[in-house]
Amino acid sequence: MDFTERQNKIIEIVKEHEPISGDRIAGYLGLSRATLRSDLAVLTMVGILDARTKVGYFYTGQDVKPLVYDQLFEVTVKEVMTTPIIVEQTLSVYDAVTNLFMYDVGSLYVKNDQDELVGVISRKDFLRFVIGNSNAENTPVAMIMTRMPNIVTVTPEWTILEAGNLLMQHQVDSLPVVTKDNPLKVVGKLTKTRLMNHFIQAGNDSNNS
Numbered sequence: 001m002d003f004t005e006r007q008n009k010i011i012e013i014v015k016e017h018e019p020i021s022g023d024r025i026a027g028y029l030g031l032s033r034a035t036l037r038s039d040l041a042v043l044t045m046v047g048i049l050d051a052r053t054k055v056g057y058f059y060t061g062q063d064v065k066p067l068v069y070d071q072l073f074e075v076t077v078k079e080v081m082t083t084p085i086i087v088e089q090t091l092s093v094y095d096a097v098t099n100l101f102m103y104d105v106g107s108l109y110v111k112n113d114q115d116e117l118v119g120v121i122s123r124k125d126f127l128r129f130v131i132g133n134s135n136a137e138n139t140p141v142a143m144i145m146t147r148m149p150n151i152v153t154v155t156p157e158w159t160i161l162e163a164g165n166l167l168m169q170h171q172v173d174s175l176p177v178v179t180k181d182n183p184l185k186v187v188g189k190l191t192k193t194r195l196m197n198h199f200i201q202a203g204n205d206s207n208n209s
């Protein structure tokens with residue numbers, strides 16, 4: 001979160017003169033108290049300033065917090081997505097399961113001959129198939145996958161907060177990342193695991209800095 005020039009000036013004034021009333025801050029800036037109201041509200045809301053009745057504003061020194069917010073949530077999907085494993089729709093269920101183990105992933109994306117996204121197949125789809133007691137070697141993944149247009153996707157420009165909300169809303173473990181121009185062209189995979197790694201890593205980094 002970036003502060004405006006005026007908000008930065010307010011922070012400097014409070015740092016130097018705390019505790020200081022809103023009227024005195026306004027006086028230093030040559031502005032009216034009313035003009036400053038929304039700036040002071042923002043600065044107290046994000047925790048940089050603390051307001052105490054009849055005493056005034058204090059600087060809390062917590063100006064790293066808004067930076068952490070940016071680092072955590074404003075990151076784009078492009079920065080955290082991974083490379084998906086994409087298979088042909090004719091691949092057998094048996095071979096698809098082998099791929100899950102080989103690449104240590106929870107789901108595969110399925111494409112057609114034109115390299116367009118046509119399906120997603122995950123652990124639950126395989127389990128459902130097993131209960132049906134069918135022949136894994138002779139069944140193509142196309143028979144058991146979730147198909148377009150029922151697949152929820154994102155584009156690389158989305159923030160991870162927006163994408164994370166979609167993951168939770170649809171209760172799936174991953175979202176295919178497709179291009180803005182062509183919603184069937186897969187360029188990545190956003191997984192819950194990858195998001196979790198991102199948050200833990202950011203937490204470790206901020207502890208060590």
Ligand code: ADP
Pocket residue numbers: 106107120121122123124125145146150151152153171172173174175176
């Ligand atoms: P798991 O099967 O390991 O629990 P998911 O929760 O991702 O993994 O998948 C649950 C169901 O949702 C499966 O039927 C799968 O095909 C489907 N699915 C997975 N990802 C998506 C997606 N992005 N859009 C729509 N359906 C999906």
